[in-house]
Amino acid sequence: MYFAIVAIDRPGTTDVRAKTRPAHREYLHTSQAGVTYRLGGPLLAPDGVTAVGTLLVIEAPDLATAERFSAGDPYRKADMFSEVSVRPWDWGTGNPDKQ
Structure with a gap:
């Protein structure tokens, strides 16, 4: 079963994100x-550059x-997020496992 994890950064955590990113990425690939980690990346502000969360x-x-x-993600352990949602998700379009 697939799950979408959507997390929104607390204001002022840009430095926390930068410092914690290597541990976060290692966690995803360990x-x-x-x-099984399938995909992810930062959610961006309207400027298209500034990270404001994680998907x-x-x-x-x-x-x-x-x-x-x-809960084990280093970003969460660093208390970077103001809110986190973990929801079942039906990966339809674009899923490489569903032809």
Whole structure:
């Protein structure tokens, strides 16, 4: 089952994002029990440059596993987000696994 994780940065966390980014990216690409990272990237401000949040798509067996994965993200551990949503998601169009 796929899950979309949408997280919005707290104001003033630009430095936290920059410092934590290497650990965040390593976390995404390190084997996590029951979780496969599929895609992700920063959500941007209207200027198209400034990061204001994060969007991740993962595959996990259930919501509890997806929420544990999200809670373990170094960005979350750094208290960078003002809000986080973890929701089941149906990856239809553009999914390489669905032809």
